[in-house]
Amino acid sequence: MRETARREVPLLAAGNMTAKQAARNLAHRLATDHKLVHVVYRNGARVPVRAWVEIATLAKSAVAYNASTLNRPREAGVTSVEVFDGLDCGWTSHQDPDKATRTLRTVEEEWPISHPPCRRGFGSRPDAEVP
Template identity: 65%
Template sequence: MAGAFYRAVRETTRREVPLLAAGPTTALQAAKALADRLSAERQLQYVIYRNGAWVPAQAWAESATLTMLAVAYNSGTLNRAREAGKVFDGAGGGWTSHQDPDKATGTLRTVEDAAAWPISHPRCGRAFGRRPD
């Protein structure tokens, strides 16, 4: 039952986030609309993480929305950078996770490496762009 519920919430999120974000809204407004929709349609007030933590649906929706938008933004940038071959990484933590000692800030990565790790953690501030040269 928990698995079916989780799949339904993820399906709603995957379907709704792009629609919410495509409108004249900010990411935080889109997240609030997603949380409101999950509350109304799925009676979801909290999301229970694997570690047992209960996270308010609003906070979870905000994290999910910002994460999905960051992945979409970076994926679009990488699609345009295919000719350049390399990209630079914006400010942030480690390459594969926040604690990764391989720090991403200011490094040059291949497009393939960047596509494998468009972000390193939820709410990641990573951004890519084509090298000016």
């Protein structure tokens, strides 16, 4: 099941469909081909496969989008970006005390998302230098 998800999620998210459409298709395949109804986490929590696939697909597409967003300033020689994120969202995880939104980071500090489903975005800042 995990191998199917690892193989399929990037392919589905890159097709001519939204991440939610890709998630719906993958959830259907996992339910049909693998008879998977729930994903069980280490802590015993049982999550419906459709919810799990939707979060995984949205996270993968956000990582890909933000990685490509950071590539452009890097290619243009711009070293700084401004981070746009939720007010309580930390840089490396939701609980990280280093809050991300409205901060300046270098393109090399790349951390595309801090958690699924993260709303993080980046804006090129050729006028600014990270201290």
